[in-house]
Amino acid sequence: xxxxxxxxxxxxxxxxxxxxxxxKKLFIESYGCAMNFSDxxxxxxxxxxxxxxxxxxxxxxxxxxxxxxxxxxxxxQTIRKRLEKYNAVKKINPGMKVGVLxxxxxxxxSKFLEEEKIVDLVVGPDAYKDLPNLLSDVDEGRxxxxxxxxxxxxxxxxxxxxxxxxxxxxxxxxxxxCDNMCTFCVVPFTRGRERSRDPQSIIExxxxxxxxxxxxxxxxxxxxxxxxxxxxxxxxxxxxxTDIQKATAVSFSNLLELCAKAQPKMRIRFSTSNPxxxxxxxxxxxxxxxxxxxxxxxxxxxxxxxILKEMNRQHTVEEYKALIDNIRRIIPDCGISQDxxxxxxxxxxxxxxxxxxxxxxxxxxxxxMFAYSERPGTLAERKMEDDVPHEIKKRRLAEIVALxxxxxxxxxxxxxxxxxxVLIEKPSKKSDAHWSGRNPQSTVVVFPKENYKVGxxxxxKVTDCTSATLIGEAVGYSKNN
Numbered sequence: 495x496x497x498x499x500x501x502x503x504x505x506x507x508x509x510x511x512x513x514x515x516x517x518k519k520l521f522i523e524s525y526g527c528a529m530n531f532s533d534x535x536x537x538x539x540x541x542x543x544x545x546x547x548x549x550x551x552x553x554x555x556x557x558x559x560x561x562x563x564x565x566x567x568x569x570x571q572t573i574r575k576r577l578e579k580y581n582a583v584k585k586i587n588p589g590m591k592v593g594v595l596x597x598x599x600x601x602x603x604s605k606f607l608e609e610e611k612i613v614d615l616v617v618g619p620d621a622y623k624d625l626p627n628l629l630s631d632v633d634e635g636r637x638x639x640x641x642x643x644x645x646x647x648x649x650x651x652x653x654x655x656x657x658x659x660x661x662x663x664x665x666x667x668x669x670x671x672c673d674n675m676c677t678f679c680v681v682p683f684t685r686g687r688e689r690s691r692d693p694q695s696i697i698e699x700x701x702x703x704x705x706x707x708x709x710x711x712x713x714x715x716x717x718x719x720x721x722x723x724x725x726x727x728x729x730x731x732x733x734x735x736t737d738i739q740k741a742t743a744v745s746f747s748n749l750l751e752l753c754a755k756a757q758p759k760m761r762i763r764f765s766t767s768n769p770x771x772x773x774x775x776x777x778x779x780x781x782x783x784x785x786x787x788x789x790x791x792x793x794x795x796x797x798x799x800x801i802l803k804e805m806n807r808q809h810t811v812e813e814y815k816a817l818i819d820n821i822r823r824i825i826p827d828c829g830i831s832q833d834x835x836x837x838x839x840x841x842x843x844x845x846x847x848x849x850x851x852x853x854x855x856x857x858x859x860x861x862x863m864f865a866y867s868e869r870p871g872t873l874a875e876r877k878m879e880d881d882v883p884h885e886i887k888k889r890r891l892a893e894i895v896a897l898x899x900x901x902x903x904x905x906x907x908x909x910x911x912x913x914x915x916v917l918i919e920k921p922s923k924k925s926d927a928h929w930s931g932r933n934p935q936s937t938v939v940v941f942p943k944e945n946y947k948v949g950x951x952x953x954x955k956v957t958d959c960t961s962a963t964l965i966g967e968a969v970g971y972s973k974n975n
Contacts, residue, residue, distance in 0.1 A: 520546040521555035525572060526563025528714055528765065529685075530596055532665040534561045537595065537622050544626050552583055557591045557629070562598030564680045566867040570598055574610075581612045591632055593617060597684035600641050601871065607637060619670075619685055620644040643671075643686035660919055662709050662949045666699050667691065668749065669715030673730060674768065676795075677806045677873040678835065678866065681716055688729040690721050693744045697756050709917055709949055710761035713753065718764045719771035721746035747775040754783035759974050761917060762786045763936070766793065769817055770808035777824045785974070788825050789859075789936040792817075793833030797852030798845035801838050806873070811852060818856050829905075829935030832861040836894055837887030839866070839878040846890050850897055857901040859935060860962070865891045899961050906937060906959035913955045914939060914964065915972045918948050939964040951975040 520541055524534045537559065538548055549555055558580050563569040577592070584590050593615040594606055600618035607613055614632045617625060618641035628638040671686040672679075700711055715721065724735045724743040735743070744752075746764075753762050762783075767776075767790055780786045796802050799810050809817075821828050832853075836846065865887040868880045914933040922928035922940045930940050931952075940963060941954045951972040958965040 516542065516545045516547040518544075518546045518556045519549040519554050520557050520559065521549055521552050522559045522561065523576065524561040526561075526565065526569055526597070528665055528712070529667065529670075529716065530561045530563060532667050532714055533596065533619060533622065534559075535665075537561070537625065540622055540625055544629070552580070553587065555587075555590055557593065558583075559593045559595055562594055562596040564597040564601045564684055564869065566864065566869070568867065573598055577610050577612055584612060591615070591629070593628075593638075595619070595622070597680065600643070600684040601680060603641050604637070604639055607639070614638060616641065618643065644689075660948060661707055662917065662919055664703050664708050664711050665714045666696060666703070666711045667714045668696055669718060669721050672716040673720070674717065674770070674808065675806055675873070677804065677878070678795075678838065678869065680869045680872055683871055685716060688717065688720050689727065690723045690729065692726075693723050693749055693752060696749065697752055700753050700756055700760070704757045704760050707949065708760070709951070710763065711753070713749070713762065713764040715766070717766065717768045717771060719746050719767050719773070719776060721749055723749075745775075747773065747779045750776065750779045750786060751783070754779075754786050758783075758785055760785060761934075763789065765791045767791060769794065769814050772817060774820055774824070777821055780828075781824050787934040787936065788827055789829040789831075789934060790821065791831045791833075794852065795833060795835050796838065796841075796845065797849035798841070799848075801841055801845050804840060804874075804878070805835075805838060811848070814852075815855060827935065829859040829937065830856065831936070832856070832858045832863075832898075834861055834863045834894055835866050836863070836890040837866040837882040839874060839881055841866075841882055841890075846893075849894065853894070853897050853901065857904055858898065859905045859937065860902050861898045863891060863894050863898060903959075903961040906961060906964055909933075909937070909956045909964050910959060911956065913953050913969060914966075915974070916941070916952050916954045918946060918950050918952060920948065933964070937964055938962060939966060941966050941968050944968055 522534050522538060524531045546557060560573060560576055562573045580592050591614045592612050594613055595617050596619055599606060599616045603616065606616045615628045615638035617628060620643050621640035624640045628640060631638040669688060669690045671688045672681045673688045675682055703711055720729055722729050722732060722743060722745060724732055724739040762785055769792060794814055795805055795807060797811055802810065868875050916931040916933055916939045918929045918931040920930055922930040927943055928940045929943050929946060930938060933939055939954055946952055946968060951974040953969050953972045954966040955969050956964045956966040
């Protein structure tokens, strides 16, 4: 399951550097996981070559694209509401074209054109290179749909533009797809099988970002620990590779080391990990290089072995705890966050208590917690009854959230009196007199601006905290500045 970027807020509309000779205007919004935001940068790059500059003003757009998420029903309903807004604008500007991208497009395919009359084109996550042809189809009055999933890394040869960027942090996609087939998840159906990107192209992108002034990259994939490059193709076909391909294959641990060594002063993060695929050599590589951040997003989904089996998660609670123990042993100050689903079919009160017990064991820094949402086409939807009443789901979720807040407060309090390194990313939302950035554990830190600027690495002594934020005073530049 993917990490979600606040699906309750309006999707982010994205802006890139304008090309002087482009005359058409593109308005693009992204919802859901970080991969969607990264994909929107690829889309904008492709369309930039087709004469489109981006605009922040929906009313001015010749083309409106929304990059969608299907991981929960609420995310899809948000998209439907945005399409209503687009429809109102299209009545004023009938020449405007509207397209749906991403996982929702892949899931619904041609049904989108039938259900939402406003939609002119439907494009799945692996088909963005076909956008110029699809736009021509729209101009000529034909249905414009491409939702074919690829067996290769689709966009490794495209240099993404950095949209609405702070110029400091960036995503670098390294894998696509997922082979794990969790019973609750649509990702394998909307993103396809696991395949990895040529490590040389990844290093080139990291180097290019550093040369452009970026200070931090996040290596991105549905399941980064499954990264495996042996010359191309699906991960599941690795056993058919030649002996030379197997001997020279690059694992995720190898890739992390390559990135860390390529730019020793650049921070390296990654997301998302899967407990069954995360090996200790990854954790040991993190410990070896100071510029790899001490933070792991490690979704568990439930603290009940019975529910984990029903979810087709390939790890047990005991195995998960052992992994946590090893992470804490190798990197004692590692930040760890979670994904948690409550109210999965057949979940009992005892299962719920097992989840709370696991949370007490780990004491996560923060988490992404949701009530189970039945997704069409998944095994859980086809084979299991959504039998946990809404009110029980709601109450259990509230208990999980409350416990996580308690643990988040505990984790932030561990930093009191300590000095942490912060990469300044932007002004604080609550005070224009303060900067906001993150420490290596991915905890937000705010402190007075003084003479520092965005992109500086600063040592900050922590004097106060909330459950989500560290508050402190700068004590000077860090050694990495």
